[in-house]
Amino acid sequence: MSDAHNEQELKDRVNNRSQRPNSRAFKEFMASSWAPAPALRHEREQVADFAARRRRALSEDFPGERLVVPAGPLKVRSNDTDYRFRPHSAFAHLTGLGVDHEPDAVLVFEPVDEGAGDDGGHHEATLYFKPMAGRDSEEFYADARHGEFWIGPRPGLEEFEQKLGLATRNLDELEVAVTKNAGAVEIGGTRIRLLREVDLNVDALVDTSRINTGVDLEASDALDAQLTEFLSALRLVKDSWEITQMRHSVAATISGFEDVVRALPRAVGHERGERIVEGAFFAQARLQGNDLGYDTIAASGNNATILHWIRNHGRIDDGELLLLDAGVEADSLYTADITRTIPVSGTYSEVQRRVYEAVLAAADAAFAVVKPGIRFREIHQAAVTVLAEHLDDWGLLPVSLDEALAPEGQHHRRWMPHGTSHHLGLDVHDCAQAKRELYLDGVLEPGMIFTIEPGLYFKQEDLAVPEEYRGIGVRIEDDVLVTEDGCENLSAALPRRAEDVEAWITSLWHRPA
Numbered sequence: 001m002s003d004a005h006n007e008q009e010l011k012d013r014v015n016n017r018s019q020r021p022n023s024r025a026f027k028e029f030m031a032s033s034w035a036p037a038p039a040l041r042h043e044r045e046q047v048a049d050f051a052a053r054r055r056r057a058l059s060e061d062f063p064g065e066r067l068v069v070p071a072g073p074l075k076v077r078s079n080d081t082d083y084r085f086r087p088h089s090a091f092a093h094l095t096g097l098g099v100d101h102e103p104d105a106v107l108v109f110e111p112v113d114e115g116a117g118d119d120g121g122h123h124e125a126t127l128y129f130k131p132m133a134g135r136d137s138e139e140f141y142a143d144a145r146h147g148e149f150w151i152g153p154r155p156g157l158e159e160f161e162q163k164l165g166l167a168t169r170n171l172d173e174l175e176v177a178v179t180k181n182a183g184a185v186e187i188g189g190t191r192i193r194l195l196r197e198v199d200l201n202v203d204a205l206v207d208t209s210r211i212n213t214g215v216d217l218e219a220s221d222a223l224d225a226q227l228t229e230f231l232s233a234l235r236l237v238k239d240s241w242e243i244t245q246m247r248h249s250v251a252a253t254i255s256g257f258e259d260v261v262r263a264l265p266r267a268v269g270h271e272r273g274e275r276i277v278e279g280a281f282f283a284q285a286r287l288q289g290n291d292l293g294y295d296t297i298a299a300s301g302n303n304a305t306i307l308h309w310i311r312n313h314g315r316i317d318d319g320e321l322l323l324l325d326a327g328v329e330a331d332s333l334y335t336a337d338i339t340r341t342i343p344v345s346g347t348y349s350e351v352q353r354r355v356y357e358a359v360l361a362a363a364d365a366a367f368a369v370v371k372p373g374i375r376f377r378e379i380h381q382a383a384v385t386v387l388a389e390h391l392d393d394w395g396l397l398p399v400s401l402d403e404a405l406a407p408e409g410q411h412h413r414r415w416m417p418h419g420t421s422h423h424l425g426l427d428v429h430d431c432a433q434a435k436r437e438l439y440l441d442g443v444l445e446p447g448m449i450f451t452i453e454p455g456l457y458f459k460q461e462d463l464a465v466p467e468e469y470r471g472i473g474v475r476i477e478d479d480v481l482v483t484e485d486g487c488e489n490l491s492a493a494l495p496r497r498a499e500d501v502e503a504w505i506t507s508l509w510h511r512p513a
Helices: 024-030 046-061 089-095 157-164 171-179 200-212 217-233 240-267 273-288 301-305 350-369 376-393 401-405 411-415 498-509
Strands: 066-070 076-078 106-111 123-129 167-170 192-194 297-300 321-326 338-343 449-452 455-458 472-475 478-482 487-489
Touching: 046 089, 046 106, 046 123, 046 157, 046 217, 046 240, 066 089, 066 200, 089 106, 089 217, 106 171, 123 157, 123 171, 157 167, 167 171, 171 200, 192 200, 192 217, 200 217, 240 273, 240 321, 240 338, 240 449, 240 478, 240 498, 273 297, 273 321, 297 301, 301 321, 301 455, 301 472, 321 472, 338 350, 338 472, 338 498, 350 376, 350 449, 350 455, 350 472, 350 498, 376 401, 376 411, 376 449, 401 411, 411 455
Parallel strands: 066 192, 123 167
Antiparallel strands: 066 106, 106 123, 297 321, 321 338, 449 478, 455 472, 478 487
């Protein structure tokens, strides 16, 4: 036989390491003598009713159209190992699913007569996903991505239906569900809108259907973008269930900050002290939640002036500031986002305190304006005005205060180039695809959750400031809920004032964990 016939397919080589037997006797034995799966009866989860209302809101805006919202596939980290699965946030929001195993799942809204759908809406929503294969199947022991022997049990179709109050079907039926009767509306077809760039296989399925039915792809892209915008804007105002999840995430994050402070004596002087900090927080994130909401910024010294410093391989030296920006993602996938700038020796130096208190004053000014009815951008303006005033007092502005604050000036932004606030929820930068008029120019409503995070960053190499400021980076970030008459600082339990931070550090160093 030629070498060509002996050549193993590339796709099969990944399993060479497993050395799994392939004999008939092995297969028959593997399929036998397993205890029956327990009978499952699952109570309807609390989130189910909230998710149903979110789906109804989506249905109201797109009557007569088929809507396709994928969860997304597993993502390869290295060769045959995957990252832990996390569904797309819009899918999680509409289904209520958090960390359960549903890679490749797709939520499809099928249009029906107006008012005849789920909860009086205009669609019937169905969750399509791959059910767990039985223990008598080869997949049970042979499929490292989906088999129960490898990854453990996952909910089945009936279980998800009971938990979520949502119709479920086998993923094998997805192609027909998405493409049936699809086509241009003017010739009686059903228009499809897709949440794009989540699952390339679903993108290809929908695009092929559009090509085959003569639908204009460019026009369809614009329609898909409108769906993406709507799904993002739908999360701008949180319901009571979401607010509860955010409170849990914030509380877990505060526990993580406490663990970091306890770890500081071990981190100071270590060549990779930032990694000790990062690890201390991560342990708490996995203990109390699903994961980190985003890569932790554990930045000491001049690294604190690098806005998205996530390498965290630096040394921590006595007398420096540690800028810790971190958040725990709850099992529901809602994340906190909190920053404190901590003196690693336990007390701020005179210059460090001066910069810290300027940033705190800016944060307090932002808090003071938050209430229903103001525009989101007003929060930023309140904070940066206070920062500019302090920079002017210190003689750091190259022009007058009025010139700096003018739109054609903005010199003060050299030391704080980012925004003061962003929405927060399922994504750390939540609702990011919402239209500008609903985000930056949006009017605050009760139930909105966002950050307030002014900062000042004086880089070691910045010759525009006196040497005493160089290498100091300070940010203070809190998570804020808009209430009926103002706002609530969800992260208020974490000290903010300089003297309170110092007392907090001392108490943790002298109190057993």
